[in-house]
Amino acid sequence: MITNTTETLSEGTLNLQRGASPLTARWLQFMKTKPLGAFGATVLIVMVFVAASANVLAPFDPVEMHYSDTLRAPSAKYLLGTDNFGRDVLSRIIYGARISLYIGLGAVISGTLLATALGVFSGYFGGIVDLLIQRVVDAFMAIPGLVLLLAMMSVLEPGVMNLIYALAIRLAFANTRIVRSAVVSVRQNQYVESARAIGTQTWRILLFHIFPNVTAPIIVVATISLGGTIFAEASLSFLGFGIPPPTPTWGSMLSRTGISYMIIAPWTAIAPGLVLSVAIFCINMFGDALRDILDPRLRIRQGK
Amino acid sequence: MQRYIVTRVLLTIPTLLIAAFIIFAIMRLLPGDTLEARMTEYVNVNNKENLAALRKDLGLDKPFHEQFITYIGALARGDLGRSLNDGRPVTSYLAPRVPVTLELTVLAAFVSLMIAIPIGILSAIRQDSFLDYILRSAAIIGLSVPNFWLGVMAVLIPALVFGWLPPVEYTLPTENFGQHISQFLIPAFILGLFFSASLMRMTRSMMLEVLRQDYVRTAWAKGLRERVVVVRHATRNALIPVVTILGQEVAFLIGGSIVMEAIFGLPGIGLLLLDSISFRDYPLVQSIVVLMAFAIVIVNLLIDLSYAYLDPRIRYT
Numbered sequence: 001m002i003t004n005t006t007e008t009l010s011e012g013t014l015n016l017q018r019g020a021s022p023l024t025a026r027w028l029q030f031m032k033t034k035p036l037g038a039f040g041a042t043v044l045i046v047m048v049f050v051a052a053s054a055n056v057l058a059p060f061d062p063v064e065m066h067y068s069d070t071l072r073a074p075s076a077k078y079l080l081g082t083d084n085f086g087r088d089v090l091s092r093i094i095y096g097a098r099i100s101l102y103i104g105l106g107a108v109i110s111g112t113l114l115a116t117a118l119g120v121f122s123g124y125f126g127g128i129v130d131l132l133i134q135r136v137v138d139a140f141m142a143i144p145g146l147v148l149l150l151a152m153m154s155v156l157e158p159g160v161m162n163l164i165y166a167l168a169i170r171l172a173f174a175n176t177r178i179v180r181s182a183v184v185s186v187r188q189n190q191y192v193e194s195a196r197a198i199g200t201q202t203w204r205i206l207l208f209h210i211f212p213n214v215t216a217p218i219i220v221v222a223t224i225s226l227g228g229t230i231f232a233e234a235s236l237s238f239l240g241f242g243i244p245p246p247t248p249t250w251g252s253m254l255s256r257t258g259i260s261y262m263i264i265a266p267w268t269a270i271a272p273g274l275v276l277s278v279a280i281f282c283i284n285m286f287g288d289a290l291r292d293i294l295d296p297r298l299r300i301r302q303g304k
Numbered sequence: 305m306q307r308y309i310v311t312r313v314l315l316t317i318p319t320l321l322i323a324a325f326i327i328f329a330i331m332r333l334l335p336g337d338t339l340e341a342r343m344t345e346y347v348n349v350n351n352k353e354n355l356a357a358l359r360k361d362l363g364l365d366k367p368f369h370e371q372f373i374t375y376i377g378a379l380a381r382g383d384l385g386r387s388l389n390d391g392r393p394v395t396s397y398l399a400p401r402v403p404v405t406l407e408l409t410v411l412a413a414f415v416s417l418m419i420a421i422p423i424g425i426l427s428a429i430r431q432d433s434f435l436d437y438i439l440r441s442a443a444i445i446g447l448s449v450p451n452f453w454l455g456v457m458a459v460l461i462p463a464l465v466f467g468w469l470p471p472v473e474y475t476l477p478t479e480n481f482g483q484h485i486s487q488f489l490i491p492a493f494i495l496g497l498f499f500s501a502s503l504m505r506m507t508r509s510m511m512l513e514v515l516r517q518d519y520v521r522t523a524w525a526k527g528l529r530e531r532v533v534v535v536r537h538a539t540r541n542a543l544i545p546v547v548t549i550l551g552q553e554v555a556f557l558i559g560g561s562i563v564m565e566a567i568f569g570l571p572g573i574g575l576l577l578l579d580s581i582s583f584r585d586y587p588l589v590q591s592i593v594v595l596m597a598f599a600i601v602i603v604n605l606l607i608d609l610s611y612a613y614l615d616p617r618i619r620y621t
Contacts, residue, residue, distance in 0.1 A: 139322035141552075142597045142604070144559035147577070151330050151593050154581040231450055235563060238452045239578060254456055259567075262456065263463045273453035281448035288444070 037289020040282035058091035092248035111171030119179025227283035385587035405572035416496035424507025446501035491564035
C-alpha cells in the first residue's frame with residue numbers, strides 16, 4: 001500500500017473512502033488545516049448571498065425616509081435603528097453589501113487582469129519594456145493611494161463605473177510587481193526554454209506555459225486586494241468622494257458630515273463600521289490561508 | 305558604494321518626472337472639465353468670453369506638452385502656481401500646514417515603531433505559544449479595522465461617556481505646548497495602528513528567520529542569556545529589511561493623515577487637499593499631490609541609501 005507522507009493527502013483520501021464527494025472532502029480538509037481561513041471564507045459566502053438577495057432580506061427600502069421615525073434606537077421594527085433621515089440602518093447595511101461587493105469585485109477583476117497583462121509583458125520580455133513599465137509603476141506607487149483616487153474622482157463625475165475604473169487602475173499598478181516577479185521566476189524554468197527551442201510562438205508560450213503557472217500568486221494577491229479595495233471605497237465614500245447619496249454604502253454611512261448625529265444615535269456609527277471591519281478581516285484571513293495553501297504547491301511545481 | 309548612491313539618485317529623476325506627468329495628465333486629460341464645473345458652481349458666469357479669458361490666463365489653451373513643460377519649469381523655480389480662490393501663491397497656503405502634517409505622520413511612525421517592534425520580537429521568541437496567536441490575531445484585526453471608523457469611535461466614545469468633545473480650534477505649539485501635543489496623540493495612535501500591524505508581522509517573520517541562523521545558535525551554545533542573544537545578536541540583523549517597508553508605509557501615512565485631519569480638524573495638508581478638491585481649486589490640488597509624491601520619492605531614496613549603509617552586502621553586489 002502506498003504510504004502518503006503528507007497529512008493533508010491522507011486526510012483527503014480518508015474522506016473519499018468514506019464516500020464523500022471530492023469537493024466536500026477538500027472543504028473539510030481546508031477547515032481542519034486552516035480554521036480561520038475557512039471561517040473567513042464562510043463569512044464571505046454569506047456576504048455574497050446577502051448581497052445577492054438584498055431585495056428579499058432587507059425589511060425596508062434603503063432610501064425610503066420615514067419622516068416620523070428619525071434617529072430611533074434599535075427596536076423590533078427597525079432592528080438596527082434609523083438614521084437622521086429616518087432610513088432603516090439594517091436595510092442600508094444589507095444593500096451596502098451589494099454595492100461594496102459589486103464595486104470590489106469589479107475593480108479587483110479588471111485591475112488584476114490589467115496587472116497580469118503588465119506583469120507578464122514586463123517579466124517575460126525584460127529589457128527596455130521592463131524598465132519602462134517598472135518606472136511607471138514606481139511613479140504610480142509614489143503617489144499615495146487615497147490621494148490618487150481623490151485626484152481621479154475629483155475630475156471624473158462621481159459614479160459607480162468611474163469609481164471602479166479609478167480603483168482598478170490603482171490596483172493594477174500596485175500588483176504588477178508581484179506578477180512580474182512570479183513571471184520572472186517561471187520564465188527561468190526548463191520547459192519554457194524547451195518550448196522556445198522547438199520554435200513555439202511567443203503567444204503560445206505566454207498563454208500555455210507562463211500564465212497557468214503564475215495563477216497561484218495572482219489569485220492570492222487578488223483576494224487580498226479585495227480587502228484593500230473595499231477599504232479604499234469606504235474611505236472615499238467617508239470623505240464624500242465616492243458614491244453620491246442616497247445610495248447606501250458602508251463608508252458613506254459613516255460620513256463625517258453626520259458626526260454630530262452619531263453622538264445622539266451611536267448605532268448609526270457602530271453598525272457600518274463593524275460590518276466593514278468584519279468583512280475586511282474575513283477577506284484578509286481567507287487570503288492568508290489561500291497564500292499558505294497555494295505557496296508550497298507553487299514551490300513544488302517550480303522545482304527543477 | 306558611491307556607484308550605488310549615484311545610480312540610485314539618478315533613478316529618482318525619471319520617477320519624479322513621470323509622477324508629475326501622471327498627476328498632470330489626470331488633472332487635464334480626464335473627461336470632465338474642471339474649469340467649467342467651477343465656473344458654473346462658484347461664479348455666475350454664463351459668459352463664454354469670460355471663460356475663454358480665464359482659460360488663456362491660466363494657459364489652458366496651449367497644447368498639452370507645452371503646458372507640462374511650463375509646469376515643470378515653474379516647479380524647478382519653486383513656483384507652484386496660484387490658487388484659483390484668491391490668487392495667493394500656493395506656497396503661502398502650504399507653509400503653515402506642512403508642519404502639522406509632518407508632526408502627525410512622524411508621531412504616528414514613532415508610535416507604530418514603539419508598539420510593533422517589541423511585540424514582533426516577543427511574538428517571534430515565543431513562537432506558536434498562546435501569546436503568539438493572540439498577538440498575531442490582534443495584528444490582523446488591526447489591519448482590518450478601517451482607520452476612519454476608529455477615528456469616529458475615538459471622537460464618539462469620549463463624547464458619549466464623558467461628554468468630552470475634541471477642541472475646535474487648533475492650538476499652536478507656542479500657545480500651549482501640552483495641549484498642542486495632546487491634540488495629536490489620538491490621531492497619531494490610530495494612524496500608526498495600521499502600520500504597526502504590518503510592521504509587527506514583518507518583524508516577527510524576520511526575527512524567526514534570524515533566530516534559525518547559525519550565529520544565533522553559537523550564541524545559545526556559548527550559554528549567553530536569552531536577553532543578550534535576542535537584543536545584541538538577533539534584533540539588529542532582523543530589523544534591517546524592516547527599514548525597507550518603512551518606505552512604502554510613508555505613502556500610506558500621508559494618505560491616512562488626510563482622513564485623520566478630516567476627523568480631528570487638524571489644519572494640515574490633507575485637509576487642504578480635501579477642501580481644494582471640493583472647491584475645484586485645481587492648481588492647488590495639483591501642486592499638493594505633486595508635493596506629496598516628491599516627498600515620498602525623496603524619503604524612499606533616503607531609506608534606500610541608509611539601507612545600503614546598514615547592510616554591507618548591498619554595497620558589494
